[in-house]
Amino acid sequence: MSLADDLYRETILDHYHNPRNHGAIEHPTAQVEGVNPLCGDELTLYLTVKDDKIEDVKLTAKGCSINTASGSMMSELLLGKSVEEANQIVDLFKRMMLDKKEEVELPEELEDLEALRGVKKYPVRIKCALLPWNTMLEGLGNVLKSPLP
């Protein structure tokens, strides 16, 4: 297996070629820009949260395959989740990508994210995978700070 096979697996390529929830929301509850100054990657995350539930999520991203695929998978998994559940998933994913000591296990419903585990072998690319998730954390935080009336 070649090195790049870790990065360019089928799941990643599928999300890269057909990113889910691509686009914008006209009146979102939260809208956050994420930037990766090292690669120049940019993304805008739109969130609609109603009754503590993520009703809609959209992303417009200008970035590499890892970044695009990671954001696409994230949007699929977090859609319909409560803010707290979403925060927990983000936290778990970040631990999986960043924990150097042990392999963090993922529950079955998050198994798509396994495809991104291979990115860990390429330290410079980890930040590409994390950008959408860090942006999501900021978005969820904004939702909590200014709940809808």
Add this chain to the structure above:
Amino acid sequence: MSENLNKLNVEQIRKDFPILQRQISGKQLVYLDNAATSQKPRSVIDAITAYYEGYNANIHRGIHTLAEEATDAYEGVRETVREFIDAEQTHEIIFTSGTTEAINLVAYTWGNANILPGDEIVLTAMEHHSNLIPWQRLATERSARLVFIPLTEDGQLDMVEAKKLIGEKTKLVAVTQMSNVLGTINPIKELAQLAHSKGAVILVDGAQGVPHVKTSVRALNVDFLAFSMHKMLGPTGVGILYGKTELLNAMPPFQSGGHMITSVWREKATWSELPWKFEAGTRNIADVIASGKAIEYLSALGMDNVREHEIEITKYALNKLNELGDITIFGPKNATLRGGVISFNVDAIHAHDIGQICADAAIAIRAGHHCCQPLMRDLNVMGTARASFYIYNTKAEVDLLFEALKEADKVLGHVACR
């Protein structure tokens, strides 16, 4: 060396570079990132060891054998550099830590003494951040204005505009000799004439040019030239600032401390003469000495032969890479107008993805903004992939790059929504 005097014996040259034997995951390294830094021949690597093992000592003032040997070797390189760039005087060669420090030296000393409110500093749209940010800071501090010479469609300087922009208010023209993105080789002699006709000074960023093109500061008539040894077979940590004697003499010191003084009292000091006025503290002795070996290596090959080899491989690469239908190549189409630097994008694939797939084939290229964010904005790209050649690169290596790019296009090309 080569039997054919007009050609580099690339096979022989490759044997002088230990790193080119390197295998990555069982594949032979293909090093195409020379615009970032070149590889080093055995003679350069050995010179560093020879200094530390044989005559490591601080230079100047040491009354012992080692100090004398180290001083002779260090100062000998100054003369080697003078000859290489055809400067008139040896004391016009200042050792710095790199091109960046050399340009900052001029910005902080000459710039602070000469740039006044309302003055204009003329740059180009293709400058590396190292020949942009120091002038931005200076212009802000002195309420001066930055003016940019635009580019033509194929990435050359628009000289019609240049003639209009270099005017009575111009105090300095700071321009790269060769673009690290587009490969464009700029008409330095003409720009120097334009600058001087308006009473302005010209500084040339030679980081990309000097390693690849025979450069005579006297023939070009430039006032300052800055370049880095690590891009021309030398070690990291050594740069050169060339300046005309009368300009350097009129400039205050840059950093101050030991070694740059003649007499020191509690309240005041007097400065050393050139070039030591600008070389405060203990310099990078080992790497300066090794830099001399790098220049000797290039001189033995002959810079005209180096250039000829690069034109040939660049011409070949431009043709070959264009066979990929989905490729966009930036910069002049004609290899004689450019150095061995080719920036490109394949389809809409992110440059880092291209870099990754090349890395998988043991091919080292660079991907990103190449420290030229304003130029990236002008080209309307987030970044580019870049292959850059030097004396040891072969057409077979270009073919391997081509295969890797085909693979990248197959796996990641034809992007749906961007």
